[in-house]
Amino acid sequence: MDDFSLRLVKCKQDNQELNKLIEEYMPFITSEAAKTGITGLEMEDKVSLAMLTFMNCVKTYEEGRGGFIAYAAMCIRNRILDEGRKSKRQGFIVLHDDDEKERAVWNVASTSQYSKEQEKIALREEIERLSTELAEYQISFTSLVDICPKQKRSRAVCMQMARAILADGEMRDKLVRARQLSVGNLAKSCRVSQKTVEKYRRYVIVLVLILSGDFPYIGTYLPTEKGGED
Amino acid sequence: MKSGIVFDLNNKKATIMVNGGEFISVPRDAQWEIGDVVQIERKHFGIKQLAVLAALVGIMLFGSASGYKLYYSQVALISIDVNPSIEFSLNRFDKVIGIKGYNEEGAQIVSDLQLKNKSYNEAIKILLQSEEMKAYVKKDSQVEVAVYAKKNTKDLKASVDAEVSKLLKGQIDSEVHCYEVGNELVSEAHASEMTPGKYKAYLDLKEYEPELQAEECQDLSVKEIRQRISAHHQEESGKGGNNNDSSGHQNGENGNGNGSGDHSGKGQQKQQKKGRGH
Numbered sequence: 001m002d003d004f005s006l007r008l009v010k011c012k013q014d015n016q017e018l019n020k021l022i023e024e025y026m027p028f029i030t031s032e033a034a035k036t037g038i039t040g041l042e043m044e045d046k047v048s049l050a051m052l053t054f055m056n057c058v059k060t061y062e063e064g065r066g067g068f069i070a071y072a073a074m075c076i077r078n079r080i081l082d083e084g085r086k087s088k089r090q091g092f093i094v095l096h097d098d099d100e101k102e103r104a105v106w107n108v109a110s111t112s113q114y115s116k117e118q119e120k121i122a123l124r125e126e127i128e129r130l131s132t133e134l135a136e137y138q139i140s141f142t143s144l145v146d147i148c149p150k151q152k153r154s155r156a157v158c159m160q161m162a163r164a165i166l167a168d169g170e171m172r173d174k175l176v177r178a179r180q181l182s183v184g185n186l187a188k189s190c191r192v193s194q195k196t197v198e199k200y201r202r203y204v205i206v207l208v209l210i211l212s213g214d215f216p217y218i219g220t221y222l223p224t225e226k227g228g229e230d
Numbered sequence: 231m232k233s234g235i236v237f238d239l240n241n242k243k244a245t246i247m248v249n250g251g252e253f254i255s256v257p258r259d260a261q262w263e264i265g266d267v268v269q270i271e272r273k274h275f276g277i278k279q280l281a282v283l284a285a286l287v288g289i290m291l292f293g294s295a296s297g298y299k300l301y302y303s304q305v306a307l308i309s310i311d312v313n314p315s316i317e318f319s320l321n322r323f324d325k326v327i328g329i330k331g332y333n334e335e336g337a338q339i340v341s342d343l344q345l346k347n348k349s350y351n352e353a354i355k356i357l358l359q360s361e362e363m364k365a366y367v368k369k370d371s372q373v374e375v376a377v378y379a380k381k382n383t384k385d386l387k388a389s390v391d392a393e394v395s396k397l398l399k400g401q402i403d404s405e406v407h408c409y410e411v412g413n414e415l416v417s418e419a420h421a422s423e424m425t426p427g428k429y430k431a432y433l434d435l436k437e438y439e440p441e442l443q444a445e446e447c448q449d450l451s452v453k454e455i456r457q458r459i460s461a462h463h464q465e466e467s468g469k470g471g472n473n474n475d476s477s478g479h480q481n482g483e484n485g486n487g488n489g490s491g492d493h494s495g496k497g498q499q500k501q502q503k504k505g506r507g508h
Contacts, residue, residue, distance in 0.1 A: 002233065002249040067267070124265035127237055141238040141245045144253040150337050153423060155251045196449040199334075207251070221235060223251035 004220040005063045012059060021058070022051060028216035029054050032073050036080040046080050053079040069217050070119040119217060126215045133209050137179055139202055147202045155223035157192060158200050162207035163225070164189045175208060236266045246270060302327055306379035307416060308350060308390055309425035310357070313366045313451040314339050317425045318353060320379075326353045332425050333449065339363060351393050358397045367401050372453040375408040376427035383410045424448060431455040438462035 011018040022029070033050035034043065041049075057072040131141065139147075149155050164186060165171045171182045171189075181201055187194045197204070210218055234246035237253070244258035248270060262268060304327065306320040314335040319328035329345050331337030339362045345353040357363055367373075375394055377387040391408035398406060411426045419429030422444035432447040435455050439462075447455060 004249070119267065120263075120265045123235055123267070127235070127264055141253070142240075142255070144237075144247075145245060145255045148251070148253040150252070150334055150341075151331075152250060154334060159251070191443060191445055193446055193449050199449065218235065218247070221247050221249050221251065 003222075003224045004068065007224070008058055008061055008063075008068060018055065018058060022054060024219075025054065025216060026051075027214050028069070028072075029076070031214065032076045033080060036077055036084070041080065041084050045083075049080055049083055050076045067119045067217070067220070069220060070122070073118065073122075123217050126218050129213070130209065130215060130218065133213065134206065137202070137205055137209075139206060144203070144206065147200075149200055149203060152223070154200065155203075156225050157190070157196065158204050158207055159223045159225045161186055161190050161192070161197065161200070161204045162211055165204070165208050166212055172208075172212075175205070181205070232270050233267055234270045236262050236264050236268060239264060301325075304328065305381070306350075306383075306386055307377070307426070308354070308386075309376045309427045310354070310394070311374045311425055311427040311431075311452045312363070312371050313453075314363065315425045315428055316340060316357065318345070318350060320350055324350050326350060329353075332423065332428070335366065350390070354390065354393050355397060358394065367398065369401070369403050370453070371402050372404060372451070372456050373398060373402060373406045374427040374431060374452045375406060376411045376425065376430060377408065378411050378413065378416050378426060422448075428452055428455070431459075435459050435462075 007017070007021065011021050029050045030047055033046040036046065053076045054072055057068070057075050061068050061071065134140065149158060165175060165181070168185070168189065171185055174180055174182055181197065181204065183194050183197045183201075187197045190197075207222065209215075210222060232248050232250070234248040234254070236244055237247050238245035239258055239262060242258060243255050244262055246254050246256055246268065248254055254270070256270060259268070301321055301323070303321060304319040305322045306324075307317060308320065309315070309317040309332075313333075315332035316336045316339065317330050317332060318326050319330075321327045326345050326348050329340050329343075331340040339357070339360070342362055343356060343360060345356060348356070358367070373394065375390055377383060377390050379386045387408060387410045391406065394408065395406045409427070409430060411430060415429065416426050419426040422429060422432075424432065424444065424447070428447065429444070431452050432442070432444055432455060435447070435458055436442045438459060
């Protein structure tokens with residue numbers, strides 16, 4: 001089971017983890033809600049519906065049946081369209097926790113192929129945007145093969161460093177404006193040597209860009225902060 | 231098998247982001263396009279590994295289950311730290327049954343060499359004579375070797391010390407430091423994701439820097455750790471000038487490795503006593 005799927009399993013059992021996941025994916029949830037051009041629903045209602053649907057998707061997701069993000073995107077769209085139509089008829093919407101619709105999406109055979117196509121299009125678009133952002137730091141995808149840590153533990157440490165940068169306004173600003181990492185501060189904050197920060201500097205920058213940008217699909221392939229055996 | 235996203239393509243190679251955040255370069259499949267999610271096989275069995283596998287299957291089918299278990303029981307352990315940190319697990323027949331790199335450099339070397347099922351002397355020879363390892367062994371390198379065995383640690387330590395020293399003669403200026411270590415130190419080292427050799431060096435440094443945490447030493451070479459120890463030692467003794475032996479060892483224990491004169495490292499002596507005379 002891959003790292004993201006393991007995380008989803010944890011979210012099914014732990015509400016705190018689920019809330020953390022929703023917080024991280026709010027940009028995705030909001031953007032999917034905004035994409036549905038349906039009238040009759042306020043944006044606020046769409047976002048609420050989208051959040052609820054996302055939670056239900058976590059509950060109903062089964063590994064091996066396609067990508068979670070594509071599944072969630074489809075469910076959010078369907079749900080908002082449904083509720084939009086209902087609200088036009090009855091004049092109001094009901095926010096209820098009903099995962100039957102999400103389960104129904106799983107059972108449609110054509111869904112798998114559609115979600116794969118959607119995933120590919122979305123990934124291509126994310127890869128292109130990420131490539132543009134990385135170019136500003138003079139990092140190419142091919143160079144990532146050499147700079148990426150080989151050990152899972154090292155990648156976990158890099159994730160910790162990336163999150164530490166995002167949590168610290170000063171470090172984050174310095175990276176965005178001056179394209180520089182605060183090596184000393186970061187080493188202190190994450191209790192690693194400055195040598196480690198220097199060694200993985202460019203990979204950490206990649207992680208920061210993915211975490212802070214709109215890359216929900218690529219984001220599911222990121223390392224976790226817990227290392228261990230590969 | 232792991233899934234990965236195709237990030238980049240050229241004529242022959244594809245750059246893939248594998249699940250878990252690793253980026254790898256693999257021969258491209260003609261049908262791949264950027265954005266595809268593909269399945270990547272992490273390791274391909276070579277002919278040698280297939281032969282070993284076939285032999286093991288034979289043992290399992292025609293030998294006994296206990297014979298298999300006997301072969302794969304770890305009874306001893308050797309770690310070698312230069313900059314790469316590498317650890318061998320040995321069975322009762324002195325064969326390498328496991329090998330692990332404890333840092334990036336070590337992991338890279340281990341993935342390139344076939345050392346399993348070789349005698350420990352042969353494995354050490356292949357390792358230290360490999361091009362990959364030679365790139366790290368310089369004149370001013372420090373080499374630390376730690377040896378643990380359930381029985382006869384002294385004999386194993388003497389044999390390993392002799393082999394490593396012989397292989398590195400003329401390549402490094404300082405002596406090879408070879409120690410016996412106990413089971414407790416081995417466990418603590420592994421819990422801190424370090425080889426016993428580097429963990430021992432960390433404990434020695436911690437005597438001078440009590441606030442030091444194991445994680446801070448994970449990416450340091452043993453030379454860097456020993457240099458810091460030496461600097462503290464010089465500060466304390468008030469001596470200036472150069473010290474060729476930057477190991478910072480006390481009591482002239484270099485090379486004898488039994489750690490009996492080593493007063494550094496909390497709980498070290500306790501562990502050393504446990505490690506000897508099994």
